Amino acid sequence: MSKKDLGLLILILVVGAVVAIINPRFLLPINLANTSNLIGLFGILAIGQAFVIITGGIELSVGSVVALLGVLFVDFIATRGMAWPVALPLILVLGGLIGLAHGWLITRLRLQPFVVTLCGLLIYRGVARFYTADGTAGFAFGQNFPELEFLTAGRSYGVPNSFIALIVIAIVTWVVLHRSVFGRYLYAIGKNEEAAKYSGIRTGRVVIAAYVICGVLTALSAIYFAMYTRSISPASHGQFYELYAIAAAVLGGFSLRGGEGSLIGVILGTVLLQELQNLVNLLGIPSSLNFAVMGGVILIGVLVDQQWGVFRERRLMLGAARKGAAGAAAE
Numbered sequence: 001m002s003k004k005d006l007g008l009l010i011l012i013l014v015v016g017a018v019v020a021i022i023n024p025r026f027l028l029p030i031n032l033a034n035t036s037n038l039i040g041l042f043g044i045l046a047i048g049q050a051f052v053i054i055t056g057g058i059e060l061s062v063g064s065v066v067a068l069l070g071v072l073f074v075d076f077i078a079t080r081g082m083a084w085p086v087a088l089p090l091i092l093v094l095g096g097l098i099g100l101a102h103g104w105l106i107t108r109l110r111l112q113p114f115v116v117t118l119c120g121l122l123i124y125r126g127v128a129r130f131y132t133a134d135g136t137a138g139f140a141f142g143q144n145f146p147e148l149e150f151l152t153a154g155r156s157y158g159v160p161n162s163f164i165a166l167i168v169i170a171i172v173t174w175v176v177l178h179r180s181v182f183g184r185y186l187y188a189i190g191k192n193e194e195a196a197k198y199s200g201i202r203t204g205r206v207v208i209a210a211y212v213i214c215g216v217l218t219a220l221s222a223i224y225f226a227m228y229t230r231s232i233s234p235a236s237h238g239q240f241y242e243l244y245a246i247a248a249a250v251l252g253g254f255s256l257r258g259g260e261g262s263l264i265g266v267i268l269g270t271v272l273l274q275e276l277q278n279l280v281n282l283l284g285i286p287s288s289l290n291f292a293v294m295g296g297v298i299l300i301g302v303l304v305d306q307q308w309g310v311f312r313e314r315r316l317m318l319g320a321a322r323k324g325a326a327g328a329a330a331e
Helices: 003-022 029-053 062-079 084-107 113-131 146-153 161-178 181-191 193-198 203-229 241-251 263-282 287-330
Strands: none
Touching: 003 263, 029 062, 029 161, 029 203, 029 241, 029 263, 062 084, 062 113, 062 203, 062 241, 084 113, 084 146, 084 203, 146 161, 146 203, 161 181, 161 203, 161 263, 181 193, 181 203, 193 203, 241 263, 263 287
């Protein structure tokens, strides 16, 4: 665990202790379980976003993809009678294709990630609204899918299965990001894409792979959200979810410049965000301030990241200067 991660963990514990003192309901099992469920739902999104951010990119269409794929998943199993073991991988494939399209436009046509994903944000939500005729997609009265509901919205020994899924995904992606050649390539591209290209890394393929991973994880999250809400209005479902994902990644130490960050930090960033949301609810703060809190958190995270980078550069320069002075004195 890095110093950044340790500092974030301490902040989470301090905020949690303060909230628990002010309102003991924070520690009630039902509140902790509900918060853990939300951590699982948004954590999967945040991990996908982190893979894109580490390359120096951004994915702004996350919320709209959650709405579109959520609508399709519910329609497939609830209206068209498709078996959920067939619909689930189909939705994951669609998420991967969306990520593939974004990666191709960015690497092959040299479009800016901001432009590509911003257009995606508008396109996917528009398609979702058109698909439902601006209506609501949901399950009929009495319609249920016991196995699917257990896997997505159920609990094992009191722990939400969405949170368990997050832990499993976090372990796998941690190995991919921190213990594999592909992970080292991602960091190298984020640090300096041109240098990575001249060193023999096929940067285009690696970046496309990052967007595909983000698309698949977003699709999985869309399924969890669909089963959690059981009713999807495309006009509002998933709105601003990209901000939650970006904020969690930034708080976790992922620099928007690329090339930095850890998976542990992403999980801790998600925990802190949901803890703050819980704080807003338990302390009776108007829910209209949720986005103000989110904006403030993102701003603080970016400022801390920027200042930390400046401090580290100064420390490295000072260390180099001292070594040079010591070498000159020895001569």
